[in-house]
Amino acid sequence: MKTWKKIVAAAGAAGLALSLAACGGSSAGDNNKLIVGASPDPHAKILRYVADNLAKKQGIELEVKEYTDYVQPNEALNSGDLDANYYQTVPYFDDQTTKNNWQFDHGKGIHLEPLGIYSEKLKDIKELQDGAKIGIINDPTNQARALKLLADNGLIKLPKDEKQQKVSVIAKSKEYNPRGFELPEVEGPQLVRALADLDIAVINGNFAQLGGKKPSEALILESTKNNPALNILVWKKDSEKVEAIKKLDALLHSPEVKAFIEKEWADKAVLPGF
CATH class of the missing domain: 3.40.190.10 (Periplasmic binding protein-like II)
Known part of the structure; x- marks a missing residue:
């Protein structure tokens, strides 16, 4: 009887070992x-x-x-x-x-x-007049991107303090907005529709596509560099x-x-x- 119990115990132990080994193998695969x-x-x-x-x-x-x-x-x-x-x-x-x-x-x-600068009125960014209306997305993260694209192309200047790199600061400043552009803030999905009332707008790629605009139509397209x-x-x-x-x-x-x-x-x- 004791021998039988030992055999059962041994079998159980072996089964447990196999089970643990299987789990270990599965975990490694996972x-x-x-x-x-x-x-x-x-x-x-x-x-x-x-x-x-x-x-x-x-x-x-x-x-x-x-x-x-x-x-x-x-x-x-x-x-x-x-x-x-x-x-x-x-x-x-x-x-x-x-x-x-x-x-x-x-x-x-x-x-x-890439963000793009789009227009329904201009064929070249050089045609942009002082005091023009430039549509900017109202989302803070993408707004910073849009402002940087404008600054990279010489349209505005950015404050050194990143916390000040906002439309509310730049639009009213002669230092950062020397050409006196109007910078209305617009909901991202509405930017393409708003082009009729704007001279240009900086539009995210996904919103541009949803509005029927192609990147090839952009006056300026954002670069991947840095x-x-x-x-x-x-x-x-x-x-x-x-x-x-x-x-x-x-x-x-x-x-x-x-x-x-x-x-x-x-x-x-x-x-x-x-």
């Missing part, structure tokens, strides 16, 4: 499966290209979850529902991680959805999957992805940033 949150276009499209064409060769598996807002992907990453996300710029990342004390890390810039608005891959600093995540980040900076972006968005609505 470290190569990544759930990545992304905006539908272009982020999710780029990720799916990687999943279908490049990921398996690096031993990683991708599941892409789409989000249509800018809040949930970071919250889902922080809670562990995502392994990484791909939808945000460095300034947005810095702002949100500071406000929420999130311990995130990120890779280098992957792509840019641009903090490049979109990045983000992950938790203490992630157990960091090795696989960095493989993914490398793939997102590969010649294949660059060629895919240039072909898929030949109209320059999306530009590779590397």
